[in-house]
Amino acid sequence: MRTTRRLFLRVFLPIATVLVGVALSYGYRDLESKLAELRNQEYTRTQLGAVALASSVEPVTRGLKYLARLSALHTAVDQPTPQNLENLAQEFSTFAESMQLYDQVRWIDETGMERIRIDLHHGQAELVAPDKLQNKAQRYYFTDALKLKLGEVFISPLDLNIEHNQIELPYKPMIRFATPIADQQGNKRGIVILNYYGNVMLQAFAKATSEQGMAINSAGYWLKSPDTSDEWGFMLKRPELSLAMRSPAAWKLISSTDSGQVTLNDGLWTWATVYPHQAGHRSGASSPEAKGPSAQEQALPLYFWKSVTHQSAQTLSAIRQTIALKVASVFSLFLVLSAWSSWKLAHAWRSLADSEEKYQTIANFTYDWETWISPTGEQIFNSPSCEKMTGYAADAFNAEPNLLLRITHPEDQALMSDHLDHHRTQNEACELNFRIILPSGEVRWIEHACLPVYGKDHAFLGRRASNRDITDRKLAEAQIRQLAYFDPLTGLPNRRMLYDRLHFALAQAKRFERSLALMFLDLDYFKKINDTLGHEVGDQLLKEVAKRLESCVRSGDTVARVGGDEFIIVLTEITAPHDAAQVAQKILAAMAASIRLDGQELNVTMSVGITVYPVHGDDDVQSLMKKADMAMYEAKSAGRNTYAFFEMANLINAQPAGSNHESETTHNPTA
Template sequence: MQQLKSFRRVRAITFFILVVFALTIAVLLRYSFVHERDSSRSDLRVGSDIVTAVMEQQLRETAAALANLERLDREYTVGSLDFPGLQNQLASTKSLVSGVSNLVLLDADGKVIGSTADNLINGNFAFRYYFQEAIQAPVGQFILSPPFRSSLRNTRRFTLSRAIHTADGSVQGVAVASFDTSLLTQLIELQLNRDRGQGISLALAHADGEPILRVPEQEGFYDEILNRPRSPFATHLASGREETQTEGKPHEQSPTALLNLRTIAPEGLNISAPLVVVSAYPKSNAYSDWRLITSITIAAYLLLAGGIVFLLRNERDHLIQERDIRLKLQTQSSRLASIIEGTNVGTWEWNVQSGEVVFNERWAEIIGYSLEELEPASIETWMKYAHPDDLETSSQLLHKHFSGELPYYECEARMQHKDGHWIWVLDRGKVASWTNDGKPLWMFGTHQEITERKLAEEQASHLAYFDSLTNLPNRRLLDDRLEHALAQAQRNGRTLALMFIDLDNFKPVNDTWGHQAGDQLLIEVSRRLKQNVRASDTVARTGGDEFILLLPEIADTADAEIVAQKILLELRKPIELHEGIQATTPPSIGISVCVSGLTDGATLMKQADLAMYAAKHAGRNCYRIYEPNLTAKALKETPLSNEQS
């Protein structure tokens, strides 16, 4: 009866939690919607910032260029600058201004007197908008023309022009700069590349609504006027604000979108009309992720609520079953206690479904605690002290045992001792009982300390693959890594190199100052070799004064030569032995580079050995690279004495 009351109380609390959870989900979804909207607007603002910054810079640079053209016009008029000089100055000025395709000087009648495009010389453009508006504008005002289509590149361009006045205020001529939007288009495409497929677009338009460019292109876009009545474009300009965040259709053919409209009118420049950047993000795209998350969240909540109701219905039957099993287990545990006490192993009893765990005193003693210090005990106690890497292995083995793949569970794992060091334990166990639906319920097992055995195994394993003096990989480990590197090179088309190093003066050092000095020298050489290679390279000692370097990933032979040169420089430096004694052991180095199709490590090793002997014959203290004509027979024609090696 008491269990039933507790069950009803838990059920009421669970239903209350479900209601609170539903309200929390609603609040979070609302928050995520606002966040998604703000994030989308931020994405739009980034594109507008870039276009605004580029265009403001281009307008300022172009305004400065036009001022320079005004000076050139006066010099040309008074004869201090001839026509070739004028053309050269125009070309130099154009090269300093980004985004400008042409600079033109016109006289008071509209005739071209100078241009960076030679085909325009002597042409008359008095009928052009940029000339007509410039000669009528107030002194000092720049005229920003509506866009027009260029016949050369089939792109839309616009101009910035300003009249040149004489001292009495009459018009002497007009300076004109023509903008090429192709570079700006490429810049916008690069910015939008990371958002490809999301539907964000950027457009640039004249204040009168004439579109200049749109990225990406859209059919019919350039046939519309953006400044239509009550449009977002018109509303933005009427507001006088520099930036407007709104929603709507940027033009008639587009879907409803989040919009960012930005006016480009550089401060300090008297420009007749501004430019407007229009960034658009279709709402169907901007909120697609949020709609998907909302659908999944609601579906997940409904599944969770339904699952909880189902679990609550089965909880009462489970409680009754667990009570009966507990009584049986208590009887069995009392029988086993006496047996376990004499084995000096830790024991554990685990309720897999609830996480409840019972340990004996020895289990706690193994890791340096008393049982009271670990209370309250649960499966979290084991997880707290076990090494994270071993926990994953333990979990995998447990699942295999639960699924029937393994007859019992057994895992070697590390646990952190109270003193801070790690010990090894052998963890064994088996499921003793199952629930009605086939899930593991109670599991029993033991802990046995195996630290000394594991340390002995690790030491034996280390000695099998590493040199005991220098702690470098030995020949056995080198052969294994070489085989692996050759397979990788064959599979991925990479280049590797093998470097055979022999110390030229090691024997005299050993004979003169003894083996202790020789060992000290070998240890220092090993340290220097490791300092001059990458972590992915292997430095191995294969015997006596012989070392081998494996360079598994190099671009070409030149990379191996660079390493050899570094080693030569390093080993030419004196090595401090004992009592102020110094020794120098310059090496002879042989290099073999893996060619296409070579998969035999022994052949590569032999080639490096032959190249090393070639280095000795070349006078030592140098390196040589194996070549096909370098044969053992050729080396034997001038043999080395043992004393020289």
């Protein structure tokens, strides 16, 4: 479990690190994108607001200049007859009613006295009666405008209309546009003045900024704000209702630059500036005060409006939180998924390592030599045990695909070569035994079993083989075979082997109509040797006799020991009994030479009984054995150290040719 956990950490930690990096990078980019979108939106709003303010001023100045050029005005100025004044009033009324933008349309003469005044009430132009006309000589807009050159336009600050020294309710935002007029001699004869409804402009501004914009005058007071309670602070004598007081840092930047965008502690500020005087072609003096003389003579246009938007710090923080939450939830999901996958992978690795370990342990400790050969004949795997078995390391087999064939015993190479050629790609199991020669020259028997290997997709993956060292088994088998078929003392075939061969030889003789002789040989007086010289000497003597018997026959003949001092010889290549007689004589002659054993010279003789197929009968194996045995006893009876044919022993009891046997049978062993 500890190993699995370690593997898990090795997989998961790098993935988690990458995921954290990706999440942070993605989150940062997403936040940047959202903030950029917000900044663009704010920038667009302030620009649209500024355009709305500037474009509201332009038509008013054009309308003012139109009035200043009216012939009815100049006629009335030059000849202010009741008729002319009435004509002018008519023109002013028509203008006011058609435009619906102005609260008042007036001509104020050079003394400050209102000469023609049209008030708009509920859309209707009303001429103010002469006795209701006022003198405006003390008003700043009169004095400032009268100072202008002909053609120049005075634009007052945007403020609330004041009637009878009270701010008119509901609030009536107002801007006064005025320009001087002159008579035919060029003497200034007062001004034409329009009281413009500021609300029209402010509504256009609000609409352009989606109700989110703030129109602020040059003193930092709100003219229009999403929060209406902030508006008109300068008129209400409440300095706290100004951006200059509410957010000094922001106002410092906004008032000092025409446009910009900045993120401060209290949020994102975006602004643009409108100079209404510049928009009116020519500028005149202005005053931030509602009443009174001009604060500035005809100076630079310090009066401006700011189109401003503000996104609070809370709004920005909410955007960050939303993105952080989104990224965190996606990141958590990926983290959980990768943790789960890493755990599964670690578990699989662990299982694989376990099975590899088990497999390696089995491969290392197996006594058999396990191999795997690819379909193209490459050695994919050789278990380490191959070195103990062959004297060559597994790497040697992997490096030399032909090594197995090379170390195969020459007598088995054809078998192995055939196996490798024919079975490598065959869909069948195969078993074979072969010998290999070790580097030391030692020969070992290998039992080889192989079968094809298929993958899960039934693809042929080559052959898997198991090789086992069966040298000891082969030796044991050979020993068993030796014990079963051979006489342990002399190494001659025993009775069982004799019978096998005799059966075969007799069948062959019968089939090919050939002759066969069976000789039964028994040592004479062997018991005495044992009794006098000991069993050991008797054994040595038997071995020497066996050798001498073998030397007397051909390679196709069989010499077997079937009893203590009894031997059988099968002669397969005779044509007549005479041939067998010659072999018998040869044997008796071979025995005649003394044998030196244990420092003594020994002389032994043998009695030999012979039967010949088919001369002595068309017999079976048992009959042949019996007849030969009987013949041997005949030879014993005849005095030993001689041979006798079965036929002759029974019927004529005659000595075979070469009667000198008699003399040979008189030889006694020298015990």
